[in-house]
Amino acid sequence: MQLHELYSSLAIRNDHKILLLVIDGLGGMSDPGHGYKTELEYAKHPNLDLLASQGTTGMLTPVLPGITPGSGPAHLALFGLDPVAFNIGRGVLEALGIGLVPAPADVLARGNFCTVDSANAITDRRAGRIATDVCEQRLALLREIRVPNAEIELHAVKDHRFVLRLKGPDLDGDIENTDPGAVGAKPKPAKALTPRAENTANLVNAFVTQALDRLKSQPPANALVLRGFSMLPQIPSLQELYGLRSAALALYPMYKGLARVVRMDILDCGRSLPDQLLALESHWHQYDYFFVHYKYTDSCGEDGDFLSKAKHIEELDRSLDRMIRLNPAVLAVTGDHSTPACLKSHSWHPVPLLLSSPNCRRDGSTAFTEAVCARGALGNIQSKYLMGILLAHALRLAKFGA
Amino acid sequence: MQLHELYSSLAIRNDHKILLLVIDGLGGMSDPGHGYKTELEYAKHPNLDLLASQGTTGMLTPVLPGITPGSGPAHLALFGLDPVAFNIGRGVLEALGIGLVPAPADVLARGNFCTVDSANAITDRRAGRIATDVCEQRLALLREIRVPNAEIELHAVKDHRFVLRLKGPDLDGDIENTDPGAVGAKPKPAKALTPRAENTANLVNAFVTQALDRLKSQPPANALVLRGFSMLPQIPSLQELYGLRSAALALYPMYKGLARVVRMDILDCGRSLPDQLLALESHWHQYDYFFVHYKYTDSCGEDGDFLSKAKHIEELDRSLDRMIRLNPAVLAVTGDHSTPACLKSHSWHPVPLLLSSPNCRRDGSTAFTEAVCARGALGNIQSKYLMGILLAHALRLAKFGA
Secondary structure (H helix, E strand, O other): OOHHHHHHHHEOOOOOOEEEEEEOOEEOOOEHHHOOEOHHHHOOOHHHHHHHHOOEEEEEEOOOOOOOOOHHHHHHHHOOOOOOOOOOOHHHHHHHHOOOOOOOOOEEEEEEEEEEOOOOOEEEOOHHHOOHHHHHHHHHHHOOOOEOOEEEEEEEEEOOEEEEEEEOOOOOOOEOOOOOOOOOOOOOOOOEOOHHHHHHHHHHHHHHHHHHHHHOOOOOOOEEEEEEEEOOOOOOOHHHHHOOOEEEEOOOHHHHHHHHHOOOEEOOOOOOHHHHHHHHHHOHHHOOEEEEEEOHHHHHHHOOOHHHHHHHHHHHHHHHHHHHHOOOOEEEEEOOOEOOOOOOOOEOOOEEEEEEOOOOOOOOOOOOOHHHHOOOOOOEEEHHHHHHHHHHHOOOEOOEOO | OOHHHHHHHHEOOOOOOEEEEEEOOEEOOOEHHHOOEOHHHHOOOHHHHHHHHOOEEEEEEOOOOOOOEOHHHHHHHHOOOOOOOOOOOHHHHHHHHOOOOOOOOOEEEEEEEEEEOOOOOEEEOOHHHOOHHHHHHHHHHHOOOOEOOEEEEEEEEEOOEEEEEEEOOOOOOOEOOOOOOOOOOOOOOOOEOOHHHHHHHHHHHHHHHHHHHHHOOOOOOOEEEEEEEEOOOOOOOHHHHHOOOEEEEOOOHHHHHHHHHOOOEEOOOOOOHHHHHHHHHHOHHHOOEEEEEEOHHHHHHHOOOHHHHHHHHHHHHHHHHHHHHOOOOEEEEEOOOEOOOOOOOOEOOOEEEEEEOOOOOOOOOOOOOHHHHOOOOOOEEEHHHHHHHHHHHOOOEOOOOO
16 A cells, blocks of 8 residues: 555545645755854744744755655655655656646657757757757747647747647557757657557657758757656545645646645745735635745755855745634744755655644744754654655544544 | 565574564654653663663664554554554454454444434434443343344443454445444445455345334433444464564453463463563473563553553563563564644554664663664564564574575
C-alpha cells in the first residue's frame, strides 16, 4: 500500500480547515557574507517566531537526504504523494509552467530550436537564443504539419523553448530524447523504450521529418530537438483521497498547474500577496484545504540576492496576521525546497516547518529558523508525510488498527 | 527482506538482559489548562530524569507520522514488527482482549447484539446496551447452533459485545462486515472478499440465519452483527528471531494477548504494579527480555484526567528503583502511543523514549519529557526500530557486512 492510500484509508470528514503556506525556496545556507546566517535567520519575522513558540517545528526533507528537487516533485510531496513514485516528466512540467494542463492521454515534450551545420551536427543548442516572437513564427510554420490519427499542438515558452503536445488514441510517453545533449552531435530519431510507445515514436518522427524540412532554410533556428517525453501521472484528487475540498492560491502558472495535478480548485487571486489574501478570505468558507504559494523567496534565491530574499520573508511575515485571523484548525508554514542565495539554485538542504494548531504539542521552539526547526519535535521527516500530519492535527484521521 | 528478518540475520546470543517498560499512552499534548505542559512535563519523576541524564533519549513514531495507532499495531511495532505489514484485525484483538488466544487457523469476529424492527432495519446498534449476563444468556441459546465441518465458539465480552471464533479446516478471514455501521440499515450477509473465503462466508451465513431465528422473539437483543473478521497474523517468536527467552508482565488480557502473539511467556503477576515487580524479580534469571506493561496512564488519558495520569507517572517513577537494581544491560522506558488527556483518546503524537545502558552514548538529556526527548540523540524514529536498538545496546547484533 502506498503512503497516500494508507492515509486515505483512515480519512474522516469534519469541518476543520487546513492552511498550508508554502514559501518557495524558503530554506537557506549559512552565508559567509552575512555572519554565517541563513536568509531566514537574518530576517526579522516576529509573527512567525510567535507562531513557532506556540506550536511545534521540524524539518522537511523534500525527497530523500541529499536530493535537490525540482518544483514538481517538491510540491507533489507536500501534497502527500511519494515524489519518486509520481515523478512528473519535463514535458508535462513545461506545459504546466505555461498554464497548459495536459489530458491524461496526451504525450508532452519540451522542445528546443537549435542550429545544425550542413552535416546535421548541432552547432548551437539554443539557436542563438532566438527571441520568443521568432520562436512563435517558427512554430506557426510547424503547426501546418499533419500526422496520421493524432493532433500536434505547439506552444511557445520563452526564447528558443517550446512545448509539444501530442493528442490522440493509444499514445505513450516512454520515448528517448531526440536531443543528443551536446554540441557536435546530431539530433537523434525518437526511439520507443517500450513496444507500447512505438506508435507514438513513429508519429513524433513523422512530425520531426516534416519540421526539419520546413526549418532547414531558416538558420539559426534550422532544426529542433525534443526531450522529456511524458504523460501526466494518474493522481487521485485530494477530494477523492481525503474528502478535502481544496483550493490553490498561487500567482504563477507552474504552481497553479501543480495544484491542478491533484485537482485543487485554482482560485483567481490577482497579481500580489494582498490579492492572494483577499481571495483566501473571500473563499474561506468554501474549502477545507488551502494551498497558498509565495514565489519571491525562490526567485531571489535563484538570483543570489540574499537581502531581497530576507526582505520578502519579512514582507510575508507582516501578512501572516490575516491568515491567523481566519483561525484555521491547522496552519503550516514551510517551503517546497531550499534555495540558498549563495548557491543561486535549488538545494538539497531540509526545509524548516512550523505547525500551529490547538492539537499540537508545543515543543519549546523559540523562533522560526533552520537551527531551531532542526531541533523541533516533529523531527526531520520527508515532505510526503506532511499531509498525514496536517490531517491528524485537523482530527481528520481515524485510528489505525484496533 | 523485512526489518525483523534483517535484525534476525544478525542476532547473536549472550546473557545480557533487556527490560522494556511500556507506559501505555505515555505521550501527552500541551494542555492549556495546565500551563501548556504535557502530563509527563507536569509530573515529578526524579528517577526517570536521572536515568535520562545518564542515558540517551529520543522519540518513537508508532506507525508513521500523523497516524494514531490502536494497541495492536502500537505493541507489535515495539516488539520489532512492521505494524502495517502485520496488522491485527479487530476480531483477533477482541479475542486477545478477553484472554483468548486464537490458533493460526481460526477466524475471529467481533459481534454485537442489536435491535431490529419488523422490516429488519437496525433501530439500536447496541441492543440497549444489554447487561453482560443477558449477553451471556443469549449466547447460550446460540451455542446450540451447528454448522457443517466447523465449530463455532461464542464468548461474551461486555454489555452487548461478544467474540465469535470459527474453528475448522480451510477457513479464511477475508470477509466483509455484516454490520452496516448505521441505524436504519439492515444487517448484511457475510460476503467473501476473495474466493478462498467463500466457504467461511457460507458458514458464517449459516450460523447467522439460525441465530436470527432464535433471537427474533427476544428484543431488544433480537439480532446480531459481526465485524472485523480476521485471523492471527503468522508472526515468528522473539526466541526464533533473536534467541530471546522473553516474558511479559502485564495485568490486562489485551497486553498479555499481544505478547502471546510473539509467543512471549506470560508471567502471572497479580493485580498491581508491586505484584508485577515481585514477579519480575523472581523470574529475572529465567529470561533475556522482559516486557513490563503499565496500563493506568492510558486509562486516565482516555478519561481526560490529566492529574491522574500525571500521578500514575509519579507512582511508576517511585517503582523504577527496583527495576534499576536488577541491573539490566538495557533498560528502555517508552509508551506504545500517546493518549493526551485533553484529547481523551489515543493520538498520533510521537512518544518519548529513554534508553539506559552502559553501551549508550549519553546525549546530555536533562529530563524525561517530550520536549527533551524530541531533542535526544536517538532522533525521531519509527517504533519498529526499537527492537534493533535494544538488541544492539545489549551487544546482541553482529556486524552487518564485512
